[in-house]
Amino acid sequence: MDRTLAPSALSPTRLPRPQLPYPTTLVEALLLRSSGPDAARPVFTALDAEGRRLERLNAVELLGRVRATAAALGAVGSAGDRVVVPALPGTDFAVAFLACLYAGRIAVPVPPPRPATRRRTTDGADRLGAIRRNCAPVASLVASAADAVGGEEGAGLAWIPVARAPGHPDLLPDPAALDPRAVALLQYTSGSTSRPRGVVVGQDNLMANQLAVRDRCDVDSGTTVVSWLPFFHDMGLCTGVVLPLVSGAAAVTMEPATFVRDPLVWLRAIEAEEDVFAAAPDFAYELCVRRIGSAVRRRVDLSTWRVAVNGSEPVRAGTLRAFADAFRPSFFRPEVFSPGYGLAECTLGVTLGRPLYEAPVRRYDRDALARGAAVPAVSPDTAVELVGCGPPLPGVRIEVVDPATRRALPDGAVGEIWVDAPGNGRGYWGRDAESARTFGARPTGPSGGGPYVRTGDLGCLDGGELFVTGRLKDVLVVHGENYFPQDVEAVAGAAHEAFAHQRAAAWPLEEEGPGVAVVVETAERDPEVLARAVRAAGLAVARALPAPVSVFAVARHQVPRTTSGKTRRRDCADDVRAGRLPLLAQWSSRPARSAGPSERSPSA
Template identity: 50%
Template sequence: MTDTVVESLLDTTTHETLVSLVARGLASQPDRPVFTAVDAEGVVEATLTMADLDRKARLVAAALRTHGEAGDRVIVPLLGGVDFQVGFLGCLYAGMVAVPVPALEGKGSKGKGLARLTSIITDCAPVAVLVSDAQGAEAATADLPDVPWVSVEQPNGAGLEPEQVTPSTVAMLQYTSGSTADARGVVITHRNLVSNQSAMADAGRIGPQTTVVTWLPMFHDMGLCTGFVLPVVSGANTVLIQPWSFVRNPLVWLQQISRYDDVFSAAPNFAYEMCVTRIGADERAGLDLSGWRLAVNGSEPVSGATIRRFVETFSGVGFTLGTMRPGYGLAECTLAVAGGGSGEEAPMLGFRRDSLAQGVAVAEEGPDSVELVGNGRAFGGMHLLVVDRDTLRPLEDGRVGEIWVHSPSNGQGYWQRPEVSVELFEARPVGADPDGPTYVRTGDLGFLYEDNLFITGRTKDLVIIAGTNYYPQDLEAEATAAHPLFAHMRAGAWQSEVGGRTGVTVAIEAPDADEETLAKAARAAGIAVAKAVPAPVRVLVLPLFKLPKTTSGKIRRGECAARAEAGVLPVRATWAPA
């Protein structure tokens, strides 16, 4: 793709919808493969050309319209192969609103997954739920008896002519992962989706020559946008790996990347850490990552240590520091907000911890500094403000405040929550023109420094001791670095009462070890955190995978606190000051 084409992509898609873009691709290259699904061994399971995608989506749309009308909601679970892509487009062809959710757990499913799904269904009142085929429908929808199911595998027949949608037509409800609150459905239009991923394609120079390789779950905003919307907008081919295949063996992800010359792939920070810890030297030797042009690291706090470890581990097979680009985004803005271009090395800078606690970014390397990773600049068509969360006045560069975003990607609000939607999606800073642009209040704290956005934390997660702000991810990093047992482990820190005083609790996952080792590790972590924050510290050591997280891997600190208070965390060791 030439520079001229790249620079004009965002402008040329302004008036498009996903439906019109599929029609454009169908007219120009009907036989072009657009989605290819591979199994856990990398063997191709299914391939969809543009013509296949269009034909199958028309059949699904026709079946859906027997259950409802344009504007009605349809549950689209995570489906295998290329079924999600067909089902999602089928919803759009029918003029219906797609509601992506995790895979249905089947008959007798229990726990948070079912509770969350039930909550979503109650909130959006769907007229149907999509399943892969009729044979598995009964088991898949056993816990959803009041919602009709529709199979993605429809018999050949008369498909539905795609609905005449506009850029302002609602395409989907993106239910947030709920890291700080109950899940809410962000109302996303065709314009939001197309403009957001056009900006991503512009910044990353992603076009028909590019192959997108993804294992990200399609019910998550990063998975859906990079694994469906981005290919439709840019013309890129996409290789789909099931999320569980990656979790079982992250090597399958890098093996697929090794097959292509111009690759875009995105993942949360923890995925890059998994590759470092679980892919051995012999397996690395068979990789060739020289064609991986843009590796986006996002969806959770980005660790400079992880970036360095990944580059060091895979530099021998062609991966370079300039390939890794941290990015910042959120569901309320469709997905992407800020990031860097291909080949730009991400800044990893130290900032004085005490100055950050006072809301000022002072760059300084040393024992009293904390490393933060720059997330690049606002994408095309977007504008960032950093605002004082008490006075609502914009702050100058280098001052810490709440990040606000004005963008054509900003969602329309939360489904059926008008009051909170006005507050969070239609914000204006103090002194602004009442007829001027509105902003999404992200709830994230950060600052602008040397043309880069740095994230420091979330407003609801701040630890405030004696009027001074401390960021939980900094305390978590101190804890996990304090003992070899906690290396590369996950931790969650929150403000709590410790020994009758305001203090900090840190819960850390750890591998199996004897009681003495666990006790020593907990003590080391507690002492390290106590040096960073002038307050009593309690450490809870948990088994692996027992720290509550969102679907994208973010720590649910509020839920950690609630479970600890209720005494239901599976604690293996505890440390607290005498």
């Protein structure tokens, strides 16, 4: 379905409002906001677990706390040194992040600190250790002095509390804070296919990327951004902190745990505002459908939700339909959805659907996609639904490239997505060779241009829209043709009600010839039901893909994920092979062992 202008887009009820001048750095945006006519208007409002206001800062109050914290940072290290910024609660993260920039330090957003009893026993601890070894920070900001970490773990860092009150009103920003060429932050990738790497994001990259989102979505001083996204991820940082400052908008935020515990708190916060921009990954919309009952939906008014970005993970057409249908009684309109595509290497956004235009859903032939061509399907049995993730943001150029020949491909051909954009980062911190491969790509042939970021994602351009098909490293190669794991996972999940709306992971079986393994989470515990479920899923996948199939059922929350919720398929495969993943049921079309030491002949 092509994009058509929705009737609501013609409504004259929302008039353009004046926007802030184009600042060149985020600190400049803060200074403009604090000295302008909206200085006393709230910038950041933090909600508690029940959705009640926890604290609120206007631009003047925000600048005062930023200056006080920056003064403390000024006593440690020098401009360009790295400072760890954990995802602190309330408004503390915004203050801490901006204080780093104000002091000329390079911010390093990381997950929130964990209790001392858990620090050494989690994947998060390993990740934080890898980040510290990579960028050698000189300090870490904390909510209070009591949160400083002692002993060997805290050695080598100055632990600086975030200022609770304004201070140092005469403190000028470090020259780097007003220099677009200066480095603003290291954004560590979530590591779905590799160890975390620190993307070097300049002040100019950060501003260009979010100004493009501002302009695409008409975010202005009358808009409120409502977010629960983790601040240490690119989407949470840009949505909850950067976009409000560069656009003049206000932000209302809550902890991610609040949303997971009760998604209704997020929707109630949206309901309370007049013109709302809110973004979330696909699973969040699906969670709202599952967790919020029909009686409650009828008592929620989402008519002021103007932009609902769906990104950060594959956007599923079924999720868009389910949410729009479920919340139609709440006055949610399907054209409010703006699917998008982005990655940390490009700061965040690359493409984004135009607000109030219905997102296109195309049904492509599965076998043709495997051969690298996006051809409309003639039968529902062979169709793969893909959602258009919008056209490129202003200033962004996309090429779909054959990863082997580096030649640009025409519209409708599937290849690796390459991006040339002002938001492209400058490389990976301390990884020169890898930076050159990823950030310095240039296609061969007449298209030229660049340098481009090689995203590692596969997709195609069709009618100006980007359609993402999968990850290059996750592709399942069967008899010389490429199949995408999320399509296999979707087929397995739809095969039996025990697997409906559950996380899955698919990967190739390579030990004994071509084949595919699929792990699906489930809440079911009845052995007979599980036996039928894995058999149904195996047969469904076998019909869609010409290869031997093994299916495993596991308990919920067992499939490994990154800190941003992306499936870690390689780690899942390793866990099954090593017998580390407790299996509830299994089925295989192969009589021999194929995916792990615990796999047996078909059990149903």
